[in-house]
Amino acid sequence: MEKQNQTNQNDxxxxxxxxxxxxxxxxxxxxxxxxxIVWGEIESVKALDGTLRxxxxxxxxAKKLIGTPIGKARLFIKALGPGLITGASDDDPSxxxxxxxxxxxxxxxxxxxxxxxxxIVTAIQEACARIGVVTNKGLAEVIKQHxxxxxxxxxxxxxxxxxxxxxxxxxxxxxxAIGMFSNLNTYLVIILLTVGITLLEIFVQYHxxxxxxxxxxxxxxxxxxxxxxxxxxxxxxxxxxxxPNIQFSSQYLFxxxxxxxxxxxxxxxxxxxxxxxxxxxxxxxxxKTKKRLIDRMAHMRMDVYxxxxxxxxxxxxIVLTTAQVLFSHGVxxxxxxxxxxxALAPLAGKNAAALFAFGIIGTGLLxxxxxxxxxxxxxxxxxxxxxxxxxxxxxxxxxxxIIILSIVFGALFNFLQINPITALYYAAFxxxxxxxxxxxxxxxxxxxxxxxxxxRHPKWVKFFGWFAVVAMTIAIVVMIxxxxx
Numbered sequence: 001m002e003k004q005n006q007t008n009q010n011d012x013x014x015x016x017x018x019x020x021x022x023x024x025x026x027x028x029x030x031x032x033x034x035x036x037i038v039w040g041e042i043e044s045v046k047a048l049d050g051t052l053r054x055x056x057x058x059x060x061x062a063k064k065l066i067g068t069p070i071g072k073a074r075l076f077i078k079a080l081g082p083g084l085i086t087g088a089s090d091d092d093p094s095x096x097x098x099x100x101x102x103x104x105x106x107x108x109x110x111x112x113x114x115x116x117x118x119x120i121v122t123a124i125q126e127a128c129a130r131i132g133v134v135t136n137k138g139l140a141e142v143i144k145q146h147x148x149x150x151x152x153x154x155x156x157x158x159x160x161x162x163x164x165x166x167x168x169x170x171x172x173x174x175x176x177a178i179g180m181f182s183n184l185n186t187y188l189v190i191i192l193l194t195v196g197i198t199l200l201e202i203f204v205q206y207h208x209x210x211x212x213x214x215x216x217x218x219x220x221x222x223x224x225x226x227x228x229x230x231x232x233x234x235x236x237x238x239x240x241x242x243x244p245n246i247q248f249s250s251q252y253l254f255x256x257x258x259x260x261x262x263x264x265x266x267x268x269x270x271x272x273x274x275x276x277x278x279x280x281x282x283x284x285x286x287x288k289t290k291k292r293l294i295d296r297m298a299h300m301r302m303d304v305y306x307x308x309x310x311x312x313x314x315x316x317x318i319v320l321t322t323a324q325v326l327f328s329h330g331v332x333x334x335x336x337x338x339x340x341x342x343a344l345a346p347l348a349g350k351n352a353a354a355l356f357a358f359g360i361i362g363t364g365l366l367x368x369x370x371x372x373x374x375x376x377x378x379x380x381x382x383x384x385x386x387x388x389x390x391x392x393x394x395x396x397x398x399x400x401x402i403i404i405l406s407i408v409f410g411a412l413f414n415f416l417q418i419n420p421i422t423a424l425y426y427a428a429f430x431x432x433x434x435x436x437x438x439x440x441x442x443x444x445x446x447x448x449x450x451x452x453x454x455x456r457h458p459k460w461v462k463f464f465g466w467f468a469v470v471a472m473t474i475a476i477v478v479m480i481x482x483x484x485x
Contacts, residue, residue, distance in 0.1 A: 016045070016053035025059050026066065041065055092367035093173040093360050094166055094431075096220065097424030098262040099315055100340040102255045103322030105332055106247070108240040111323065113259050114316035115241050121264050122308045123464035124439065125272050127446045127457060132273035134455045139273040140378040142445055152382055155441060158434045160375040162266050162427075164406050167371050168413030169427040172420035174364040177357035180338055187415065194411040201369045201407075202393055202400055220314050220359050226347040227317040232324050241316075253479040258425055260472055261432025263315060267374040269438055318343075334421050368407065376402035432472060439469050 017025065023033035036042040037054075042062055044054045102110050128139060135142050143152045175189040246252065322343045326334070334340050341356035348355045376399050380387035386396040393400050413423070443465045446457045457465065 015056040022054045092363045093170040095262045098428040099318035100322045103319040104326040107323040107327040109245040111240045112244045118312045120464045123461040128269045128272040139270045140381040156378045162434045163371045163375045164410045165427045167410030169423040170364045172414045176420045177360040223321045224317040226321045250482045257432035258428040262428035372403040372406040
């Protein structure tokens with residue numbers, strides 16, 4: 001179990017290894033080395049600078065624990081699960097609902113966005129990660145330091161608004177999924193979920209309870225399996241995958257913005273940069289040499305590319321499955337959770353509703369704490385409050401108050417009697433609009449030499465990042481004009 005007391009123990013008495021040195025000695029990934037400590041299998045101490053130190057004798061303990069290559073692989077998969085699922089925010093209830101809705105409404109004609117958005121979302125997440133790596137600060141702190149307080153508060157306000165709407169839509173979808181199997185009052189379910197999730201986030205460490213929920217979230221993989229079971233016309237599928245079939249109607253443009261908003265969610269911008277800062281502390285990178293920074297960038301890219309690829313594969317198959325199972329059979333509008341569940345019928349049959357419900361509930365329980373937490377982290381950075389889920393409530397009251405209010409106001413959103421599937425769709429659209437000014441700031445920050453030095457945006461990141469800002473702005477303007485013409 002990790003010792004929380006700080007220490008300046010002399011290395012001549014007991015050789016202490018950094019986490020990076022420890023994992024190299026074992027030949028294991030960094031995330032697995034960290035998890036061995038979190039799980040209590042390996043003891044560590046915390047140095048005065050906040051970094052972890054592992055005594056050399058612990059290497060023998062770890063080698064015995066890991067054992068064979070199969071044992072190493074098993075532990076690595078166990079370590080990776082929660083992180084990948086949490087990071088893949090595109091697969092939360094908002095993502096599932098939005099992708100299902102556009103697949104049922106427009107069929108394969110919008111499938112191309114899954115492919116075309118992949119380099120865009122990867123570029124944007126790399127831009128955010130790069131800012132965190134180079135500055136060793138969260139995105140909110142960087143904006144606070146280099147831009148006016150008004151601009152920062154505006155950006156954070158937009159983030160929290162988007163998160164609250166998203167939380168509300170997720171809670172509504174979860175309640176609807178539970179309602180498929182019970183006669184409980186929807187509003188009572190929302191209240192119970194609100195209280196339960198809030199208490200979990202305040203009193204239970206997120207990494208502890210996430211491992212009990214990750215298998216529920218994995219049900220979204222059912223869409224990938226179903227995509228193959230329904231035997232689509234793959235030639236037609238691939239044609240629609242790479243050749244844009246844009247329909248110049250306000251409904252189609254609305255769908256494009258919604259897809260963009262649920263794939264490139266605003267809270268991920270702040271989350272990605274903050275995660276890189278945490279990893280920088282963990283790795284004890286001081287950026288004293290060019291080689292260390294290059295190594296760190298390579299590690300960051302691997303994580304970003306893998307996460308974005310997996311997220312977009314699920315996005316692709318949700319659209320494919322709903323297009324083939326629903327749109328092709330005349331079901332062009334999803335009004336209830338049961339309608340969306342029908343897309344999984346070829347795989348799960350009469351259990352399709354249960355599989356869909358597990359996915360919605362599991363991803364919702366995973367996503368809501370992150371949505372509420374990301375806004376709390378950002379605002380706490382601005383106001384210089386204690387922030388972090390490792391703090392007790394009384395140690396970070398302001399931080400936890402933001403979390404509580406975000407979840408409560410999200411829950412109240414459901415009492416407006418908006419259809420939960422519709423709410424998910426509109427929440428994604430709002431995310432798309434809010435993402436534009438935030439993206440503008442990210443692209444400006446990442447291209448400033450006084451902030452980034454020689455590690456400014458690569459050309460491909462700059463191209464796809466600004467392309468996203470321009471393309472989404474044009475889409476919104478055209479949609480507004482069409483509604484008034």
